[in-house]
Amino acid sequence: MCLIAFGWKVLTDTPLVLAANRDEFYRRPTAAAGFWQEHPAMLAGRDLEAGGTWMGVTRSGRFAAVTNFRDPAQTARAARSRGELAVNFLTGETTPEDYLRPLAAAGDDYAGFNLLVGTVEELWYYSNRLGDEPARPLPPGIYGLSNERLDTPWPKLLRARSRLAALIDAGTLDHDALQAAVADRSLAPEHALHPSEHGARMDRRLSAQFIVTPDYGTRATTTLSMQRAGNGAETTIAWRETRFDHSGQPAGRTDYRFRAALSPGGRG
Template identity: 50%
Template sequence: MCLILFAYRTSAAYPLMVAANRDEFHARPTAPAGFWDEHPDVFAGRDLQAGGTWMGINRNGRFAAVTNYRDPQRTVPGPRTRGELTTSFLAGKQTAEAYLREVAHRARDYAGFNLLLGEAGTLWYYSNSTHDEGPRQLRPGIYGLSNARLDTPWPKILLGKQAMQNQIHSIPSHNGLASAVSSRELASPEQLQAQGLDSEMDQLLSSQFIVNPTYGTRATTTLWQDAEGRLQWRELNFSPDGLTEQVIEQTLAPA
């Protein structure tokens, strides 16, 4: 149940601002954000079980992020890992549009996913669970993405978009952006039922920041890009009880 809030071209000075939580089983081995030996221009965390990443940037100003698509009717893992979708884009040179059109041809190789790609001042979205809709270039605005279609009005998305709205009128800060995805308050049963989410698990996972000894928020990543193309990144890594264990900050200037 990952969560990504982002403001795209709502400010001329800061064309991209992102706040995101990675939710995962605590037992799944993970490497914190850093430069990759085999792809020296890529800066991202790493899933050590499957080898890909959930979110990353590179020295050329590229940005990529992926979330799982929640579909009870499609629970079987695909033959290919979704983490390669972000990694291949960050390490490659194709435009986001061309890359996504290639991904669309092999979309059935993956379990359900949402994919965000940014480069050269554009931002694109594609999901293999949106009933044959192709890649879409996003217009300026504030968006929220979790484990359903882009901007599905889950309570955590609505809360986060309002918080991002409050952030875009000031100079971005990591603490400010992180506050948009930091609420540990559970949604009410009425709010969840309005979106067809009525199981006990839906309730447990309804907060933005999930604290649970088995599965929860492993990392919060905040980043922004300025008008010159510089990317500012911070990753907070958390213990199962929701305490900060590690802070990683990085600035990438255009190559």
């Protein structure tokens, strides 16, 4: 399970603002977010088991995030890791549209996924579990993504989206406030769960925004903003990753702040 709440172009000077939880088994080895030695322009955490990432940005303003699509009917191990989807976009130069187009033909190579890819100018969404629905650009708005389709009204997603909207309205976009928007550890009432949560036979403990169980839980929270200055000619990226141990206590934090060196036209 994962949770991403993000505002896309709802503020003139902030194309993207985001708060996200990465939930994973504690036994799965992970490296903290940093710039990769083999890809020095890419900032991302690293899954040390399969080699990919769940979220990252680059010094040219590219962004990508992937979540699992929970589908009990399709649990067979896939040929390729979903984490490579984010890495391949971040380390490439194609537009989001051109990157996503061939994935429709290769979707069966991966287990179910939701994928966000973009630059400071455009943000696209695609899932390989939505039949023939094509990749699509997102209009300005406040969105939530977990382990079903974009904006599926799971209680924790609705809370995150509402809290992010309140922060945006108040102009409170610092890392601490953003992190709090996805930090709720309370469980959703059984009657409030969405039909897809019942259909996926989810453990009710997974209905919390921030998950703590003995073997599985929220391993990290990432907060991110892309802010423009200088008549839009400069974009500053602010990133924070806060990591947690198996008891849900903070176990480390990494902060980065840098100017994106945008390519001509600002396409990243």
